[in-house]
């Protein structure tokens with residue numbers, strides 16, 4: 001059931017548009033009932049819904065390891081983390097609905113249409129060390145991106161990000177602590193965590209999206225202060241934060257070109273394999289088919305829960321006329 005393409009955005013009232021852009025320039029927060037250009041509404045619906053889909057699909061690679069966690073403490077942390085990701089999806093779907101598209105349609109666009117979700121969740125979790133590395137690198141990258149989005153011009157999105165970032169910080173710390181423990185463990189444990197870092201490093205850098213010169217949505221999103229920083233700026237910030245963290249626990253990052261630029265303080269890094277990124281976002285990554293199949297199965301098997309919840313709500317809703 002692919003949803004139909006939306007019609008082209010209407011021409012906006014130039015006076016209202018100028019007022020709106022002035023509000024964005026002044027750093028004001030835009031709320032759901034405020035006037036906004038149709039393109040702002042569409043851009044946010046696209047970006048926020050893709051973010052919500054990512055949170056939910058992100059439960060799969062990690063959920064896969066819950067039964068295999070090596071001890072009770074690690075299992076509790078992982079269950080809590082996976083549950084948090086589901087909650088993040090929920091907040092962001094709720095925020096997206098304030099823009100006027102209901103959740104069923106957003107999920108339909110994702111499961112049966114062309115809506116994207118983060119490339120990172122199309123890679124397999126091969127060993128227990130992957131769970132630590134996802135917490136450290138993937139949640140670490142998400143924090144860099146989402147700390148910026150906590151200042152986004154759209155109120156419901158920005159507010160969701162504040163709570164999400166607090167939880168992501170916990171995720172990152174438990175992941176880094178897991179990596180540090182393995183890195184100072186037996187030679188086999190150290191090799192396992194190094195292998196996981198080698199596999200997740202480049203996909204983590206891809207999470208920030210294409211180069212600025214190749215990012216069609218950035219100009220609008222930066223002008224409207226949805227994004228406060230560009231894809232490349234955030235990627236550089238993530239690299240600068242992560243290199244010393246890797247050094248501190250004796251792990252290396254798989255990039256022979258990684259070098260500190262003394263003048264700027266930036267860690268310069270090698271070129272990302274954009275052909276891999278493009279393949280993954282086009283649906284041809286290592287786990288794309290499996291992830292979407294798992295999500296469709298869960299959605300279809302959960303139909304009875306949605307029906308039961310709707311029937312329960314209808315039963316407890318006062319009949320028309322009685323309400324008064």
Ligand code: BYC
Nearest residue numbers: 051054055058117118119142206207208209215216217218
């Ligand atoms: N993966 O013009 P661009 C998490 C697409 S979940 C897939 O730069 P924009 C977590 C992009 O959508 C973290 N697609 O776009 C959960 C666009 O395609 P469409 C998820 C990507 O929007 C569980 C096209 O490429 N975070 O942390 O200006 C466990 C052109 O790109 C990607 C968010 O979603 C990608 N990596 O910038 C653990 C954050 N990159 O829509 C952790 C919110 C680009 O035209 N989103 N594309 O078909 C954003 O900040 C921005 O949307 C992006 C892209 C930086 C991702």
